[in-house]
Amino acid sequence: MEETIRCPYTGVSWGLGGGNSIGCPPILNFGTEEQKMEYLPRVHSGEIRFCLGITEPEAGSDVAGIRSTAVLSADKTHYIVNGAKKWITNGLWSDYVTTAVRTGRPGIEGISLLIVPLNAPGVTRRRIQNSGLYASGSTYIGLSDVKVPVRNLIGKENEGFKIIMSNFNPERLSLAVGSLRLARTCYEEAWRHALTRKTFGNSLMANQVIRAKFANMTRAIESCRAWVEQIVYQMQHQKDAANDPQIGAKLALAKVQAGKVLEMCCREAQQVFGGLGMSKEGKGHIVEQISRDLRVYVVGGGSEEILDDLGIRLMLSKL
Ligand SMILES: Cc1cc2nc3c(=O)[nH]c(=O)nc-3n(C[C@H](O)[C@H](O)[C@H](O)COP(=O)(O)OP(=O)(O)OC[C@H]3O[C@@H](n4cnc5c(N)ncnc54)[C@H](O)[C@@H]3O)c2cc1C
Known part of the structure; x- marks a missing residue:
């Protein structure tokens, strides 16, 4: 994926x-x-x-x-x-x-x-x-x-409901992974632009406030990515992982978090691109496209509000 x-x-x-x-x-x-x-x-x-x-x-x-x-x-x-x-x-x-x-x-x-x-x-x-x-x-x-x-x-x-539910864990994992990959793409595109675009005689990257945006994105992407890797490891090595509500809970919450990371990175990348960030042509066109595609990562496979609550309810179910 x-x-x-x-x-x-x-x-x-x-x-x-x-x-x-x-x-x-x-x-x-x-x-x-x-x-x-x-x-x-x-x-x-x-x-x-x-x-x-x-x-x-x-x-x-x-x-x-x-x-x-x-x-x-x-x-x-x-x-x-x-x-x-x-x-x-x-x-x-x-x-x-x-x-x-x-x-x-x-x-x-x-x-x-x-x-x-x-x-x-x-x-x-x-x-x-x-x-x-x-x-x-x-x-x-x-x-x-x-x-x-x-x-x-x-x-x-x-008995179809349980079949539908079993489909959701892999779908949520794939949406989380996709969100983080797209967040990286936004980052990468903006990084390149920040190094080459000059304003007031300097590259954008020469400004602390711009570098802070990249610091923010790096922290968000890398920590969420590490969490997703950890969940995947657990899914691969734990017996009967597919039916463990704790894994379902983590996948629901990680999918929400990855969507939030993508929204934030896309917003910041568009900001780095300035006007180009909303242009379907030119250097910002990939980030502009992602800004129109990303909603499905946040809503599809279970929307944010639903999954946050589901995650906590699944955790409680094992107490
Ligand atoms: C591009 C795209 C592709 C899709 N592909 C498929 C597909 O292939 N197959 C398929 O079956 N579906 C597909 N969907 C549908 C998708 O799964 C649904 O959009 C999603 O489940 C949310 O349902 P809804 O849009 O009806 O939102 P609603 O259920 O109407 O919810 C609207 C908003 O309110 C929030 N909300 C709802 N209830 C509560 C509550 N009780 N408390 C708090 N907040 C609440 C939700 O989180 C959501 O943000 C796709 C959607 C899109 C946009």
Whole structure:
């Protein structure tokens, strides 16, 4: 993830793999052998693509509040799916969406995950115009009486919530890593500019107040990066790490912190660039692009307010 995000245009890397990387793990980790063999080799060869459809117009942070429904047909051979999904990365050109639907009672106990073919009758798609990440293909997916075979159910009916939650830890780690890589890019671009841009007869870097900005960014990036490395080490070496609430807590809080570091570094880099920091052309254009892309790092995969609280609740859960 870190190397991919060295291409500072997040839309490009998300456009290439953003859907598969969150849409396929439920099949990989909870799917039947038949489902794995039907889809994953073709994803691997690039023949087909997946995206993940959790968020809805009326339910984002509150995943348990999703309203899209899947009703089993009388002959129990298929579900009839109705509803809508919003901001679905890669939705425009994916072949399947791993979709959260309501099959049971309200709340977390009535949610299932279905593989919905996006070429099925009743599916509509349109691009959502966001400020950044254009190449990621953010999509509004409409589902109107879409027939989905029962064999496309991932895991058991009404047990989809835990599958959705299991997807979040890796996603949060990847968002944290991406945020810190982009923060470094902002730093690097601004550093180069501060050395070469002259004002009042001197380079920008000759001013203490400018050097202080770099000190601030260095402290923030390096300490957060070290924390993320530590969490990754723990994930690799601790038994049953994937189910440890303490690791989930750290990932939630580290993702928030990395997002804050990115916001701060992007702001400071734009400041070092002056007017160039908001120009789509010229030396500041990379930082300007990051300033439009970064919101998704702060909001996606669980927004700041939600994750801060989740982190502390997970910590308390082990007391
Ligand atoms: C570019 C982009 C790509 C995305 N890709 C996907 C994708 O591929 N698949 C997918 O399923 N979703 C995707 N999303 C959706 C994303 O996961 C949601 O935007 C996110 O979960 C937040 O939901 P929301 O936007 O509905 O915000 P809301 O839930 O409406 O929340 C709005 C704000 O209020 C805060 N808030 C909400 N409730 C509380 C509370 N109780 N207390 C305090 N604060 C609160 C939140 O932190 C947030 O900042 C994408 C979004 C974007 C912008």
